Amino acid sequence: MHDGDAAARLDEAEVGWIFRQEAGRSLAALISAFGDIDLAEDAVQEAFTVALHRWPGDGLPPNPGGWITTTAHNRAIDRLRRERRGRQLLGQMAVLAPGDDEPGMLQEVGLMQDERLRLIFTCCHPALSTQAQVALTLRLLGGLSTKEVARSFLVAEPTMARRLVRAKHKIKAAKIPYRVPEAHELADRLRPVLAVVYLVYNAGLSGPADPDLCAEAIRLARILAALMPDEPEVAGLLALLLLTESRRASRLAPDGSLVVLGEQDRTRWDRALITEGQAILRRCLRRNQPGPYQLQAAINAVHTDATTIQETDWSQIVALYDQLLAVAPTPVVALNRAIAIGELQGPAAALALVEELDLDSYYPYHATRADLLGRLGRHNEAATAYQRAAAMAPTDAERAFLRLGGRASRSPNR
Amino acid sequence: MAHYLLSVHSVEGEIREPMTDEERAQSHKQLGVLEQELKSAGAWVASGRLHDPATATVVRMAGDEVLTTDGPFVESKEHLGGFYIIQAEDLDAALGWASRVTEAIRTPIEVRPFAGFEA
Numbered sequence A: 001m002h003d004g005d006a007a008a009r010l011d012e013a014e015v016g017w018i019f020r021q022e023a024g025r026s027l028a029a030l031i032s033a034f035g036d037i038d039l040a041e042d043a044v045q046e047a048f049t050v051a052l053h054r055w056p057g058d059g060l061p062p063n064p065g066g067w068i069t070t071t072a073h074n075r076a077i078d079r080l081r082r083e084r085r086g087r088q089l090l091g092q093m094a095v096l097a098p099g100d101d102e103p104g105m106l107q108e109v110g111l112m113q114d115e116r117l118r119l120i121f122t123c124c125h126p127a128l129s130t131q132a133q134v135a136l137t138l139r140l141l142g143g144l145s146t147k148e149v150a151r152s153f154l155v156a157e158p159t160m161a162r163r164l165v166r167a168k169h170k171i172k173a174a175k176i177p178y179r180v181p182e183a184h185e186l187a188d189r190l191r192p193v194l195a196v197v198y199l200v201y202n203a204g205l206s207g208p209a210d211p212d213l214c215a216e217a218i219r220l221a222r223i224l225a226a227l228m229p230d231e232p233e234v235a236g237l238l239a240l241l242l243l244t245e246s247r248r249a250s251r252l253a254p255d256g257s258l259v260v261l262g263e264q265d266r267t268r269w270d271r272a273l274i275t276e277g278q279a280i281l282r283r284c285l286r287r288n289q290p291g292p293y294q295l296q297a298a299i300n301a302v303h304t305d306a307t308t309i310q311e312t313d314w315s316q317i318v319a320l321y322d323q324l325l326a327v328a329p330t331p332v333v334a335l336n337r338a339i340a341i342g343e344l345q346g347p348a349a350a351l352a353l354v355e356e357l358d359l360d361s362y363y364p365y366h367a368t369r370a371d372l373l374g375r376l377g378r379h380n381e382a383a384t385a386y387q388r389a390a391a392m393a394p395t396d397a398e399r400a401f402l403r404l405g406g407r408a409s410r411s412p413n414r
Numbered sequence B: 001m002a003h004y005l006l007s008v009h010s011v012e013g014e015i016r017e018p019m020t021d022e023e024r025a026q027s028h029k030q031l032g033v034l035e036q037e038l039k040s041a042g043a044w045v046a047s048g049r050l051h052d053p054a055t056a057t058v059v060r061m062a063g064d065e066v067l068t069t070d071g072p073f074v075e076s077k078e079h080l081g082g083f084y085i086i087q088a089e090d091l092d093a094a095l096g097w098a099s100r101v102t103e104a105i106r107t108p109i110e111v112r113p114f115a116g117f118e119a
Helices: A012-034 A037-058 A064-082 A084-093 A109-123 A130-141 A146-152 A157-173 A183-206 A213-227 A232-245 A271-285 A292-305 A314-327 A331-345 A347-355 A363-375 A379-392 A396-403 B021-040 B091-105
Strands: A103-106 B002-011 B044-049 B057-062 B065-070 B078-088 B109-113
Touching: A012 A037, A012 A064, A012 A109, A012 A130, A037 A064, A037 A157, A064 A084, A109 A130, A109 A183, A109 A213, A130 A146, A130 A157, A130 A183, A130 A213, A146 A157, A183 A213, A183 A232, A213 A232, A232 A271, A232 A292, A271 A292, A292 A314, A314 A331, A331 A347, A331 A363, A347 A363, A363 A379, A363 A396, A379 A396, B002 B091, B021 B044, B021 B091, B078 B091, B091 B109
Parallel strands: none
Antiparallel strands: B002 B078, B002 B109, B044 B078, B057 B065
16 A cells, blocks of 8 residues: 555545544644643644655555654654753653654554543533533544634634634643543543534534534544443443434435424435444443433434334333433423323323423424424414524524424424 | 632622521631641642722822722622632642532632743
């Protein structure tokens, strides 16, 4: 592959793609080695410039990840040597001499994975706002550019750049540590990490197709699951994402409008993802420590088991929602439970539960009410509720769907 | 080591359940123990409790002269009631100490790093 023959030649796009796959670990390793995010980012960026220059002619190095880490590490040391303060820092930290340009340095896999894990706990530290947590995670662990992070959250690039600068400044000034929390704090500290990955996935579902945040979230969840094999909620999150992803393609009609669960073409569901998600779920449920992600994954697993909406085991789904409501007593969970009860006991029972909820600013609440009212023949009230839902819906697909009065729809697929 | 200011923020006229004598004694005891621990861990730098903001005086430059006026610098419902200056390995360690303080006095604590104290 690296002997420089024509078949191994890379173009710039390929270099960029391979680089992005590999650079996350290198960045984490450098942040950990130097304790300075900006220095690490600049060094990895410089290594990218070198790669663009060398890889197309020389071919891909045998270990691209190790090459990036070594090259960036050398660049960072060069820069520190040029700066007076940097020389002091180097003296204090006694950085390992990187030897020569040969890859081999800092490439022990276990070590580097550990560094990514440390970094994600830094990015998702509770002292940072959720917005900052998400942006840092995508930038530093996902390897997205500031522009891509900005685009994925529909904010202007300078706004996102300021948000990132502020967050990185806080990490440095307040000394937010790079470490994996100890066992007794892990439950608390894991919660924002999982929430960020889930947020990234959901932003991908309703956001622009590029960058593909759904794929990025799944990649992050896979890393976390590999690094924390004993945490059932981490596996639960991965299972939830895989099972949701299995249905993503069938969620949208060719014209971009939303297709509800009951009308989705189930032959388009991705069986490989379903099989993988269900297997992961079975393994983590065996630990008998159900949490919100495992339970949501289990609900999705029941859906993916049914070949038609009519065959869905709704009593099983209601039982799972009962459990979910016990561990995560939020009105949104109560709303989804009410929808499931509607499938089992009819729209009147569901509407009675829905009317008790205080969710006026949540558009799926109005969409659900509209659907239930319609099924009860209260068409005027249903129309009003559809209008309210459409006015609040975040994407064109959802607005269009709701303006049509949900067509022959049942509940939205959420 | 980094240095942090833990400031105790009180909200004037905030309706909190007043502490009973027993609770107050308990709180004082907890604070005393905590301060000892801070000192023996080498984390304590300074601490103090402040009188209410009505006792404050402000001096400022008016042209070339120093002007002295009554009252706190900012008229606000929230004010600084006291502080600790501590040194800690990182923010997590500082937050650990701050959690102990807020548990003892049931008042929010702001944790803020000092600039230029890097050792």
